[in-house]
Amino acid sequence: MSISEGAKFAWRGVTANKARSALTMLGVMIGVAAVIILVAVGAGASRSVTDTLNSLGTNTLTVTPGSNSGGFGFGMGRGAGGGGGDTGSGTSIREANLTMADAEALADPDLAPDLLHVAPVVSAASVTATLAGASHTVGTTTGSTPTYLTINNDTVVDGRAFSQSDFDSHSRVLLVGPTVAKELVGDDGTAVLDQVIRLNGKEFTVIGILEAKGSSGIQDSDDRILAPATAVQDHLAGYGNLSSISVQATSADTVDAAQAQIEAILDARHRTTSDDRDFTVMNSATFLDAASTITGTFTILLGAIAGISLLVGGIGVMNIMLVTVTERTREIGIRKAIGAGRADITFQFMLEAVILSVLGGVAGILFSYLVCQIEIAGFRAVIEPYSVVLAFGFALAVGLFFGIYPATRAASLRPIDALRYE
């Protein structure tokens, strides 16, 4: 019997009971769509994180207080302060600190020729901004020098950035992120410019609005304010240690050299060695590695969970095929009586299972493309071609695998028994 003939018989089998075939396909469709969508969400999250990190620049380094031998750094520069923690089993417990003097020492062109910019970073926690009755708890409050804007690729879209003289004179001037601006004055937030707002009761003048950086999914990068470190220390954070020091290397190629220079200078100042260092230097490559490891694991985990639903869909196919074989026992008997061989019957029912799973797979792919047009949690899911191929291939394999048992069962029916079956 020819293949097209077998395909015709199989197709007739699929269309004989449309509702049941559709429901069976739905199981496979959901499985395939789940794999593709979840992998796409994982990939989208990964891309979003990577984009965020890339926007920081590939040649930036961050010095945070405390040792961090694990390599996974979450205190990303202007975040809520570096992770504390002691330096372990040293003879003396060292207070982990970075000072303004440390930052100044790094700006030494002789000892640190590969460092382009250095900016001390001061963070203040739980700062509430108020303006004429409007109140907003700011996500991130950062105090630094004007070079911080350069290092961070930050631009001021409205108004002006603060200057070195603002820093030196402890001016209470302020740059706000778009989110903060909108929260305080509504609309597009531009009206906040030149307003005097209160930060925890202290008056600051808004001199500029920062460019929108978008959301990274977890954190709103635009919910922030930026002021001269001196003013932040005076009024919000208190005197003391820096949260971190942001450094920009002269180029992406000198990042490693820059890291070595920073470590040498700070080791000398802190009287530490690589064994008992009380600070950590992270570069963006380290962040990227850590982030992609995490998102990669996450994606695989999501995909595996989705794979289970695909497996369940496959079992649905097998279940329906077994029902079909039982229902069509008599037909199988007739076919065998008039000359169908085992191979003919096996082929027909296998093909029927494969048609169900492949159509389900195609529907799943189309469905996942539709779903991935929607923005989820602030980022767009990115469909990975490999996940489409994988899910489709898996659906096909599921059809073949779960079709084998019902098909061989059909083929091994004795015609005399099958004909007698009512």
Place this chain on the structure above:
Amino acid sequence: MTGAKRSTRPVIDLRDIHKTYGEGEAIVRAVDGVSLRVEHGDYVAIMGASGSGKSTMMNIIGCLDGQTSGSYRLDGVDVRLLEDDQLSKIRNRKIGFIFQSFNLIARTTALSNVELPLAYAGVSGRERRRRALAALETVGLANRVDHTSAQLSGGQQQRVAIARAIVGEPVLLLADEPTGALDSHSTAEVLALFDELSAVGRTLVVITHEADVAARAKRVLRMHDGRIVADDRSVPVDSLPPRLAGGRTAVAS
């Protein structure tokens, strides 16, 4: 095979066939030592009450079931030695089945049903269609080729089944109670068709419990308790079937 010279080889050659079910005390001898030769062109009716073993005979002759002992040569082939798949092929090439309940494939057109044996025999699409249409023409259903079985009457369905049985030019047409599910009008049609098929030289074996069906055959076998108890021939193998041969319908009893 019309007017073709006939092989001297019998179509059916059964020798001392036994078929038993169960063991020991509960043993059932469904067929208990049957020997039978059916020549090319013969029209044989096998009669018997239910439980006489005629259905088992039908299954053995049709290669749907194997015998417990004895030998069976179908058109010279010893079927005992064949595997499941080879038996399928033998059934496909040598036997055309006509069942009581028609056994057409549901939701499938008459044409596709008739094409089916040819499809399994590997006949290509165009040739298959031509032969299937010719077979449907023979049974008088040329105007019903695209009807599914649900759209056909019982008599029409049985005629489609006959078309399916003859389309592959098998050496043997094997009918199991072919008129059992039909009204008298359809029965007459089907039996007339059998007469015509016999007249053109086809070999028919009809299993029935109805005397007026058996009366149309050239030779009537009666079974009882798994044995052939009577074997009456009304007309010679070579002649036309009794009804067409001149109204000699009497069967010695």
